[in-house]
Amino acid sequence: MVDNNRWGNFFAHLVLIVGVAIVVFPVYVAIIASTHPPGTFVRGVMPLLPGPNAWENYRTVITEGRSRAGTPPIGGMMWNSFIMAMSITIGKLSISIISAFAIVYFRFPGRIFFFWIIFLTLMLPVEVRIVPTFQVVADFGMLNSFAGLSIPLIASATATFLFRQFFMTVPEELMEAARVDGAGPMKFFKDILLPLSITNIAALFVIMFIYGWNQYLWPLLITTDPEYYTIVMGIQRMVTGGDSEPLWHLVMATVVLAALPPVLVILFMQRLFVKGLTETEK
Template sequence: MAAAMDVNALADRTRRRQRREAFVTHACLVIGVLIFAFPIYLTIIGSTHDVNTIGRGDVPLLPGGEAVANYSQAWGVGGGRFMGVPAGVMLMNSIIMAMCVAVGKIAISLTSAYAVVFFRFPFRMLFFWLIFITLMLPVEVRIIPTIQVMVDLNMTNSYQGLIIPLVASATATLLFRQFFLTIPDEYVEAAKIDGAGPIRFFLDVILPLSRTNVAALFVILFIYGWNQYLWPLLIVNDRSMETVVVGLTKMIGSGDSQNEWNVIMATAVLALLPPVAVVVLMQRWFVKGLTETEK
């Protein structure tokens, strides 16, 4: 009887400890979410008030009545000390750049990793390690010669200049190579028996097996392209070619009285929407690409 009571008491203590641990864990998560989400909440709220309210430093915690006017101005007119480019134009530039960078990086990385893993040719691993070594070079080391190449090719102030220097990715090539190395040799042998050539094997076998990895990398690379600041700042002088990240910084003046914070905040909220939409829409594929394989 006493032994049974001891077992029950131990089980009760264990349950209480687990509940306390779960409470502490969830409390930490909630606090972390609030810390990260509160600035975004203030930005959304600030984008619904007039410029005088924001200029006084009086940002309420409840929405105002100027949301339509602020977002209309941000989307169609712009704002800031130089009456910046409309957010609609900047968002389109950023979307084109981020999409092309993500798709280009994935396409080049897939084909280069496929060549390194499934083909035998002289200096194969040397070429791979040359690609890999570029990871050790910071952007600042190669940005000046890259700009000179773009100037010589007359690609400044163009989508080609924004996109082409960013499409090569040693990281994605390494990840795809490591994934391809795990594909069983029986797949290659079966494809040869069926008479499949290299292109058919790539399209019918490699791509379907890689789709979750491609989806996960697409999310990461899209956000990478979207958040680019230094390269678009240097390669583009035409205001109509500005990306939204660069445009936001140029909308902010040196003094508080010069800043249309309501329009700036509205533009910042609009700049959040495309990457958030990509993450939300591809969340399931993103998680599968990080945790599962198709083999």
């Protein structure tokens, strides 16, 4: 081996440990800040060691929220985020897998045309066309609803491509055998293609869930009713909703809770996450 150099390895570990410490630092600070009473933030520098108020702070944000700034309790916002993330994920996966199936396993007039229509969505992120998209959603009366939060974000060129790539690698013989046995297209899809795609579905699920949970601009526009606030946008209301300094101990408790679900998903499904990430972006 070329790389057997004791000092080199020591140096590499040192760089990585310092690097990891820097990467983890912002979250460490947030966790620490969420355990302190409000008084800590009035004087001097932010604390770097845990305080005594963790239970109190988390109870406050979960059950009461911050009514003065118009933020509802966190529990409700977490639930909204969860519903939104799940609807986006399941919606994206299901419409993408069936359109990929249509494109790969059928030959029909307009196939290329439809493929390009789906492809175009890749070029039109919601951020660049917010005003007209908002108008469309408003015209449909979908403001302040879960439908408005999720349906416009459901179309997905990347998921369709990934499924198409995967279907192209499925052996031809499987389909021939299914046809010889008299299976129709939907039976083939349900009994053969779907079970084969499970790993791909799971990998995409992880990516899409994080994407859905972290939506910010869209819920900010679509929801005016605190009933439908999601947690990621709720934090913005907490930091700017008032003239004084934000109540840091409560803001940071909320930040920790908002970050927890997607972080857990990544940590527990790291292999799927890496697979999903590296394959969707090709």
